[in-house]
Amino acid sequence: xxxxxxxxxxxxxxxxxxxxxxxxxxxxxxxxxxxxxxxxxxxxxxxxxxxxxxxxxxxxxxxxxxxxxxxxxxxxxxxxxxxxxxxxxxxxxxxxxxxxxxxxxxxxxxxxxxxxxxxxxxxxxxxxxxxxxxxxxxxxxxxxxxxxxxxxxxxxxxxxxxxxxxxxxxxxxxxxxxxxxxxxxxxxxxxxxxxxxxxxxxxxxxxxxxxxxxxxxxxxxxxxxxxxxxxxxxxxxxxxxxxxxxxxxxxxxxxxxxxxxxxxxxxxxxxxxxxxxxxxxxxxxxxxxxxxxxxxxxxxxxxxxxxxxxxxxxxxxxxxxxxxxxxxxxxxxxxx
Amino acid sequence: xxxxxxxxxxxxxxxxxxxxxxxxxxxxxxxxxxxxxxxxxxxxxxxxxxxxxxxxxxxxxxxxxxxxxxxxxxxxxxxxxxxxxxxxxxxxxxxxxxxxxxxxxxxxxxxxxxxxxxxxxxxxxxxxxxxxxxxxxxxxxxxxxxxxxxxxxxxxxxxxxxxxxxxxxxxxxxxxxxxxxxxxxxxxxxxxxxxxxxxxxxxxxxxxxxxxxxxxxxxxxxxxxxxxxxxxxxxxxxxxxxxxxxxxxxxxxxxxxxxxxxxxxxxxxxxxxxxxxxxxxxxxxxxxxxxxxxxxxxxxxxxxxxxxxxxxxxxxxxxxxxxxxxxxxxxxxxxxxxxxxxxxxxxxxxxxxxxxxxxxxxxxxxxxxxxxxxxxxxxxxxxxxxxxxxxxxxxxxxxxxx
Numbered sequence: 001x002x003x004x005x006x007x008x009x010x011x012x013x014x015x016x017x018x019x020x021x022x023x024x025x026x027x028x029x030x031x032x033x034x035x036x037x038x039x040x041x042x043x044x045x046x047x048x049x050x051x052x053x054x055x056x057x058x059x060x061x062x063x064x065x066x067x068x069x070x071x072x073x074x075x076x077x078x079x080x081x082x083x084x085x086x087x088x089x090x091x092x093x094x095x096x097x098x099x100x101x102x103x104x105x106x107x108x109x110x111x112x113x114x115x116x117x118x119x120x121x122x123x124x125x126x127x128x129x130x131x132x133x134x135x136x137x138x139x140x141x142x143x144x145x146x147x148x149x150x151x152x153x154x155x156x157x158x159x160x161x162x163x164x165x166x167x168x169x170x171x172x173x174x175x176x177x178x179x180x181x182x183x184x185x186x187x188x189x190x191x192x193x194x195x196x197x198x199x200x201x202x203x204x205x206x207x208x209x210x211x212x213x214x215x216x217x218x219x220x221x222x223x224x225x226x227x228x229x230x231x232x233x234x235x236x237x238x239x240x241x242x243x244x245x246x247x248x249x250x251x252x253x254x255x256x257x258x259x260x261x262x263x264x265x266x267x268x269x270x271x272x273x274x275x276x277x278x279x280x281x282x283x284x285x286x287x288x289x290x291x292x293x294x295x296x297x298x299x300x301x302x303x304x305x306x307x308x309x310x311x312x313x314x315x316x317x318x319x320x321x322x323x324x325x326x327x328x329x330x331x332x333x334x335x336x
Numbered sequence: 337x338x339x340x341x342x343x344x345x346x347x348x349x350x351x352x353x354x355x356x357x358x359x360x361x362x363x364x365x366x367x368x369x370x371x372x373x374x375x376x377x378x379x380x381x382x383x384x385x386x387x388x389x390x391x392x393x394x395x396x397x398x399x400x401x402x403x404x405x406x407x408x409x410x411x412x413x414x415x416x417x418x419x420x421x422x423x424x425x426x427x428x429x430x431x432x433x434x435x436x437x438x439x440x441x442x443x444x445x446x447x448x449x450x451x452x453x454x455x456x457x458x459x460x461x462x463x464x465x466x467x468x469x470x471x472x473x474x475x476x477x478x479x480x481x482x483x484x485x486x487x488x489x490x491x492x493x494x495x496x497x498x499x500x501x502x503x504x505x506x507x508x509x510x511x512x513x514x515x516x517x518x519x520x521x522x523x524x525x526x527x528x529x530x531x532x533x534x535x536x537x538x539x540x541x542x543x544x545x546x547x548x549x550x551x552x553x554x555x556x557x558x559x560x561x562x563x564x565x566x567x568x569x570x571x572x573x574x575x576x577x578x579x580x581x582x583x584x585x586x587x588x589x590x591x592x593x594x595x596x597x598x599x600x601x602x603x604x605x606x607x608x609x610x611x612x613x614x615x616x617x618x619x620x621x622x623x624x625x626x627x628x629x630x631x632x633x634x635x636x637x638x639x640x641x642x643x644x645x646x647x648x649x650x651x652x653x654x655x656x657x658x659x660x661x662x663x664x665x666x667x668x669x670x671x672x673x674x675x676x677x678x679x680x681x682x683x684x685x686x687x688x689x690x691x692x693x694x695x696x697x698x699x700x701x702x703x704x705x706x707x708x709x710x711x712x713x714x715x716x717x718x719x720x721x722x723x724x725x726x727x728x729x730x731x732x733x734x735x736x737x738x
Binding site for chain 1: 419420422426
């Protein structure tokens with residue numbers, strides 16, 4: 001257990017990094033004990049005992065940054081439009097270098113589409129002509145690569161847009177499903193991990209049943225550049241939906257568009273507590289799985305449909321416990 | 337007299353002139369602070385700060401982990417997030433989250449840690465740089481108590497006072513030794529002190545290397561060595577003048593020399609106590625009875641070293657001998673307390689450096705004494721052999737302690 005042997009020479013040297021502190025520090029700490037109070041679980045029913053760590057915490061105890069409605073634009077997608085032949089859908093995306101706060105007091109020098117990580121949700125109905133005006137306001141060359149079916153010259157691989165440059169992507173939106181978009185400049189890992197990605201919903205011509213719709217893009221941040229993530233989130237801020245649970249209605253259909261844009265880790269996952277759901281991989285085809293856990297590789301995505309049977313707070317998180325404890329955890333608040 | 341009268345007014349003027357360079361330096365520094373960027377910009381942009389905290393100490397209390405961190409860099413550093421075993425955990429700070437240069441804060445994490453399991457703590461700065469500290473086994477860090485104070489005192493007594501007292505019991509035998517053998521034992525004293533000096537110096541430099549760069553370089557060791565060397569030189573000068581008045585002899589010898597040897601050994605034992613106390617406090621080692629025995633065997637030679645200088649002089653009272661024992665051995669107790677309850681690596685560097693300086697100084701005194709007293713002079717086989725034996729004995733008994 002303690003392989004270190006006492007040697008006259010190595011005696012202090014071994015202990016040196018751990019030395020210092022003492023009674024003074026202890027006194028200072030003793031005065032501080034009252035400050036733990038705000039970390040204890042406060043008013044939530046069903047959480048009466050004090051919990052250590054954040055992975056089970058809710059509300060004010062969760063260390064998330066920002067206000068309650070900060071991420072609404074990313075969580076709630078634009079309304080779907082019914083199919084109409086020949087319609088043009090226009091979006092404007094600008095690459096911006098921006099330092100974003102991903103956890104309280106923790107800043108990440110991101111590359112963003114329109115200033116957020118993930119970028120805005122792009123939505124079209126199958127058959128729409130999609131016109132995406134891209135301006136590169138960042139300091140590096142970028143592109144937008146869309147998943148889906150489109151011509152080779154609209155693929156965002158060869159048409160690298162230099163800093164200050166512009167490009168308009170124009171193609172028919174197909175096939176229906178949950179697609180993605182992300183930068184495809186090299187080094188690819190860097191350009192994706194820095195934050196240039198987002199969800200791209202293509203609604204089927206035959207509309208899906210009405211539901212409360214949500215978008216969650218799973219991601220991670222390697223803040224110290226060692227090739228592994230230090231924080232995991234959905235929609236860009238760690239523990240955000242633990243601090244601000246997502247309110248949904250019982251017995252009403254909830255449709256969740258879930259995508260994985262985590263870099264470095266091969267897979268990410270979503271596990272829902274207290275409920276089962278139907279999962280349609282990529283949001284395409286007739287195959288639905290009935291489960292409570294979905295695993296996605298990098299770039300994989302799917303459509304999830306939930307009907308909550310009970311009210312209360314239901315946790316959702318990556319079933320990789322490590323990811324959950326590094327920020328990828330939240331709650332649904334199911335109400336009547 | 338004429339020359340003096342000439343220089344006096346000129347002297348005042350030149351003394352004022354001496355302020356000139358300082359005033360100019362202030363002006364240049366002020367100018368550089370204001371416009372220096374244009375100079376450094378010629379060399380390109382500076383890299384960002386490393387933003388790694390220095391994890392100084394991790395303590396385990398029931399249901400709680402305390403992490404003491406220091407900012408080792410020039411730029412401010414903000415603690416933004418704390419992880420334990422790769423999980424973000426709630427924490428409080430006993431100070432501000434933003435640490436200025438060399439400032440410390442203690443991070444308190446409520447945590448249900450598992451006894452004896454390895455554990456990793458991570459501290460992430462506002463710029464996302466994570467500093468990770470691995471603890472091989474989580475063991476509760478004991479707090480201060482009467483029992484522990486007594487325990488440290490007992491260990492200090494056993495490794496410091498007892499062996500020196502035992503070593504002094506060789507005094508009657510030494511008194512009857514032939515002069516050339518007495519010279520041999522004095523040379524042995526010089527040898528063992530040289531050994532202690534080198535060891536203390538190495539210890540001081542190793543510890544210094546582990547200090548944050550903000551605390552300066554090896555100069556702190558030299559400062560400690562020089563201060564203690566010069567202080568002991570002053571003490572020995574005073575003692576030899578007093579000795580000259582009372583006994584008529586001019587040079588340092590007998591009891592005065594023994595006192596110096598005791599001071600040198602005492603400083604070393606202080607450092608030794610500091611090391612033992614710290615290691616205990618941080619559960620770094622389980623100091624078994626075997627190791628205490630090793631230290632005792634190692635340190636008994638130190639008693640012999642104190643006995644040798646007084647062996648050829650007048651009878652020494654038991655009270656004096658007891659005082660010498662306390663001067664040489666007592667600091668081990670003080671060191672153990674300090675190491676056990678306060679522990680500061682800066683303090684440890686300073687004390688080991690002081691021990692090295694003191695031991696080197698005492699070696700020169702002893703060598704002078706031997707040169708004067710030894711039959712056949714300083715190059716006699718007994719003296720050379722004694723010196724080598726002093727080093728060898730310390731080395732070999734040191735292996736027992738190791």
